[in-house]
Amino acid sequence: MRPRQGRHYSPLHSILARSILSGTDVLNSHKLSQIMNREGCALNQNSNKSLLLINEKRNNKQLHHDMHTGHWWWSTQGAVDKNAGPGRTILPIILSSDKTQVTVFRNKSAYPIYMTLGNIPKELRRKPSRRAYILLGYLPTTRLEHIKSDASRRRCLATCFIPACPGTTGIVMASGDGVERLTHPIFAVYIGDYPEQILVTCGITGFCPRCTISRQRVGENTDLHPLRDLQTILNALQSIDNGASAFVKSCKDAGIKPVFEPFWANLPYSNVFMSITPDLLHQLYQGVLKHLKLWIIEVYGAHEIDARCRRLPPNHNIRIFMKGIATLSHVSGQEHDQMSHFLLGLIADMPLPNGMSNVRLLRCLRALLDFLFLSQYPVHSTSTLSLMTSALDRFHANKQIFVDLGIRSNFHIPKIHFMNHYIETIKLFGTLDNFNTEYTERLHIDLAKSAYRSTNRKDEYPQMTAWLERKEKIMRHEAHIAWLLASKPPLLRMHWIPPGLNTSRMLKMAKHPSAKLVKVSDAVEKYGATFFADALSRFIVELESPNLFGRRLDDAVDSHFLGVSSVAAYHQPSRLDRKGNIVPGRFDTALVRINNSQGFENITQDLRVGQVRMVFMLSETDMRRLFHKVPVQDQPHHLAYVDWFTPFGSKDPNHGLYKISFCNVQGGRLSSVVDIRRLIRSVHLFPKFGRVAERAWTSSTVLESCTTFFVNTDSDRHMYRLFS
Template sequence: MHLENSPNPACQTLLRQLDRDLSSEDDSAGEEVPKHSVRNCWHNEHAAAADLFPIHPTGDYFGDYHDPSTFEGLLDEDINIPSDNPETLLHLDPPLDNSIEEDMDNTEMDEDDADNVELEDQRFFEIERPGAPNMPTEATTDPGNPFKMAFESESTLAPLTPQPDAHSQISGTYLKPYIVSYGKSAGEPVSASVPAQDQYSSEVFDDQNIYAPFSSKLEWEVACWAKFQSHLSATAVTELLSIDGVVDKLGLSFKNSTELNKLIDANLPSSRPPFKRVPLILGGEVFELYMRDIMECVKALFKDPEFAPYLKYAPEQHYTDDTCSVRLYHDMHTGDWWWDTQDQLDKTKIGPGSTIIPIILSSDKTQLTLFRNKSAYPLYMTIGNIPKEIRRRPSSRAYILLAYLPTSRFSHITNQASRRRCVLNVYHACMSLILAPMVKPGLKGKNMANGNGVVYRAHPLYACFVGDYPEQVQATCIMTGDCVECPVNRDQLGEFNLASATDLWRKLSPLLDALKKVDSDPVGYRKQAKALRVKPILDPFWKALPLANIYQSITPDVLHQLYQGVIKHLVSWITEACGAAEIDARCRRLPPNHNIHLFLKGITSLSRVSGKEHAQMCQILLGLVLDIRLPNNISNIPFQRAIRCMLDFLYLAQYPVHTSKTVSLMEEALAEFHKHKHIFITLGIRNNFNIPKLHFASHYVRGIKLYGTTDNFNTEYTERLHIDLAKDAYHATNHKDEYTQMTRWLERKEKMARHRQYVAWRQQIGISLGELDGERLNWLVPGLDQRRFLHLAKYPAKNASLESIQSLSTYGAIHLLPALSRLIALTNNPTLTRAQLDREVFNTFLPCRSLNVWHSVKFLREDPLTKQKMTADIIHVHPETKDGQGRRVPARFDTVLVNERSTGTEIGVRGRRVGRLRVVFELPASVIQTMFKNPLQAPRHFVYVEWFSSFSSQPDKVTGLYKVSKMFIYSQSLDQSHRIPGVAARY
């Protein structure tokens, strides 16, 4: 504008020179110069970069940039030119499907924002920490031209609407395994009978009322509310129904909880066996065992119609391909135990054609009350024919409460040795009584029908015992402090020997032979037990079980052995090595994240830490010690490597699918830990590593090969069952003769659950079998984390002005307008040269003053079995605000991992880059219609990202992590229309 209007001859000469330069450049590019384009003129200090900016920065045909009325304050006055694109605009279109979440951005404070408020409240003076590192922050830049464009490999986001379900996504992504079947008639049906639903229907069927024996749908729903609502007492139900007019207006046939219980007891069939009370007398004192018939429990699980489409009847060997070179392990039927046991069973007199039902037992004593020291000892059972993805869900009812074992401490016995012996004898006597009915069917078989009425010759065989170390010791009768699987000396538990950990087992046959002669030679049995370091129990529950090996049946337990065992020790060692103050201070410095718990008060002072909390600690543990200094200037390299290797083992152990290669990675990680564990001895923290739970980690690989992955067996599942089947049951009683009331409460709840299943089946009778069961019969990848689906709230959080979006005090998207202009230009014409692109950016004006913005982006995942959608992750993008109580909620702009140019791989960081989201917004429909050549295909939703430095080619050799840092921005003050914008990329 100045050159065109200036009468100065020098300015006129420069203007003509610029016109010639621009004309020649445009002619070479084959483009016509717009009539109203404005030429470029730079001050002397910017002359070196003038050839990069062929457009005048002070105005265009939309108006004079020096006139405030043109933009009315929508643009900042000063900007910085970054090196190598520290900010990029990504578009998230075609438009997202917002049908699932009506409004995720509600005004109420969510859990993550509550953490932010707590974080703000926790800002207090930090104590002096001797030896704390004081390393300056490095401002790094990517090499190369600071004005380098990032649009050479532009990509667009794949359509997200309509969203395919997770099952089809997974089936199309993961190859099905190559399966080698056992054959030999194993798992083949022998006859047919009436399906389970038809049997149940014959007892309750009413042609006019599918809810019978309940009179109506409303009465049925009231009954469900009364029986399934947590912490709802019978007194509360009675008081509600006693309100004048409630029963009449609802049309209920029962007037109180007692009448409801009578209705359930008299009219609903029992799908699971009732409990029976067995008195035990020891030393003149009576103890009570509440137990069920285990064979009836097995039948109930085997014929449950919900499980029928998924049951496994024969062992299989899974491989990645038909070369059978890489073995797969996941569900129990893919392990070696089922295959080997099937082979042993076929060699007996019964012959081929049998169907093994692996019995999985789990027990763990639990506290029922915080006071009075009231406890329960529930024993649970399930069968290995049910896939683990169903077994692990408490709502699937795949576990049955088999018994309440006695919890007496036998305080009337004064001698401690005698008392311990009595406790063990009573435990095994109760277990023998419970398991006795399955001894004969285990060998000879018994016909059982599944939920579809198909009959198999079933052999229920004891397979696994799941429990914490005290329960393992009690079941195996070994000496406390020894390994429950191998005969290694307790003083050598800390030594890692891969060969012995894989091949060496405790000897069972000599003990069983001695037990057979115990009546004639009790001294010989005692000597044999002492030699094997086993307690001389006369009647262990496993001695008569067919094809059972108690030592091989002990399974890995991630919860108690790793999280509550090894990790618990590791956290205490780290605290002692680094100091509690330093560790807690580093915990407070971590940024918030949806999937990471913030320990704002540190982790060293916590007591009664749960397994879930230890799992949360593991997410940050390595980050806490990255650059930490050890006492006496001892090198922290073995310290970090030991921690890293144990965390590697922990996470590898939890793989839902293992291969013969990944189990080797587990062994390598554990071997590396033992290689570097000497650092804890050097620091004076440990004298030895003779810890049974740490030693048992060396047996994890063979446990996986025998029974499948560790998520087949985890006390975490039974810990959850304690709430439903023990604690809730106890709270429903009047605390007098509680076990009788607890068992009746559970039986009624099971009847209601079975009837609810039947009602759902009656409602689906009109649906074709193909629609109902066709898809779920297909092969599913067991336990793999499903793909994430991106979803925005239906309505934006607010409408923000462009000024506030670009302001550093709010959203901080300071380069938003030029980045958006560049994206629009490239979308309209991807073949633009750099000079043409700069000119298009300059000639672009956004015809709006505000944008709709979102403060969070959710990633959902769909359960392939239930089709239920769950939140997998949330990205928070909001400036500082206040909650409903007026407390300050700090600004939060989460980091994301971006598939920068659609070249990212499923595994690793190749093609991906870390960035910080600054704003998520949409363009109004009118703007899209005006600015884009093809409005129907134009993107609508966008995110503005600040880049971190790119990943290096290799991770850190010690920690295995990649180091990134914020991109450094040069402080050159230029006009806002020449900020370096980014380009659309794919998530």
């Protein structure tokens, strides 16, 4: 069946996020069309094998990114084509729910449930401002004394999903471009934290919501267990006709709670246990990483860990916890994310207090960080999935160190076990940024908290839905007026490009320098640019005569007349503020390209770490005089004075960090002037603290006081990708 081109729908003006308590069908064609019309981005997927993007390969490596590159999409498409006929478009339904507080001092909460479609590209779904998610309804939060089991409340979702039965026969719907298609809405993914996963699957706390692993083996190793058998569980749910006792016993034998008619029981082409996806926020950041952080603090002591936190050098990617991390309470996922960027550097050279080797502890933390960063890749290949498998194996191979130290007696933690399901989920549904609870957590502000604040706090749900309805109408009308004012422009057909791992960076300098007149003597004394004149002369000679080397180059530099008395600097050294307090100077470290190639075939040979002492610019008069022999395209505009560190050596086999130190020469440090375009990016360094951190060091002085450092390859995702 080919899409019919003749009929077009006008924009839908009515949206009502109804409370499930009202018993109204809210999952209908209007709801689904609403999502498709918002961005006009529903994909026209059919059974044409030439559109099978799962076969997209680069260098003979299968790629996974958006949801349609997963095996689930195409196996379900094949089943629909076989049962209902070819030429049909499936609409994978993605649901998410989470209970949230809507007041600060009162015990008022809301339980919103959100919905989106897998046809929408993840670049739109992960931006709440693009409104790819809609509010499906509010689950009841009232305490009901006659209902003892919280899981029983999940039966309310069955009211929502009665209209989802067209997943079998299909329903004609229109997308954002007005074209009608025969579609099959199919429940595909449920996004939620561990308590939500247990409630949705009617599972038992402490067990895995996906597979059949026993409670005593959870978190032990990477052995995969089969998914829960859906047919067995459906048979147990149907035993309600045999009486309450038989029903409870059948459900207990099947490993679920006795819930009457869960919403997923009669949904076509759906398996709720397969639909449970990883949750980076709660499983890794608020789960495994949180546990590991607490265990490390217990091993080394809060006093020393906090002392090292306060002495990390500043970097725009690193948050300095000046009060330490051991005494923090109610730590958020964002804060755990910030800790993950420096946790390894705190213990890289720190021996265990009882004389045991710290090798296994370092390898365990290194493996977890590898798994954490790899799992956030926007695109995966067979190679990166193999790296994830290797990292998970290394984590389990070394975690026994915490048992030997007396910190743990076992690892029966469901969040540790669920890491085993990450790779298979990526193969089924695409990369993990397709389903992240961070997106829906942000929706709580607009669709729950703000809506509640607009009410009079009495009988709030009708008022909240009315407020949301009016707000949606205003936004739609605003978009319609903007479209009319733009003379009704047609929809733009943009060529879609798969996501990649390489990021493009553009250098952008401030329009005006911080100090317009800095004498050369001040550059030496205040900025620490000890060999400023000699380094600038060498830079000019090398630029004018690139064929000079060795002694001939040294002679040319010695005989070169510089004639520069002052420069304009783009940052200030140590100074006093208006209150008379000392503001220390900040001289960050950066990765500098040391050859003339544009790419990086070998990171450790093409790049080198340098401390940027000064970013400056010569006057126009000096530029014309000093660079008149240099072609215009090669003339620099902004320059940087850099103190060099030693070249990269080999990675440490345990913590995987590079050790470097300052290059010292007679009279100071080895330095150069470089074109600022050679600065690739900033880099964060960990001081080599030793057994005990030097208490005289501070965050602002540690780069000057310490001599040996470790390169922080975990400061952000781009840095990790660069050195992985």
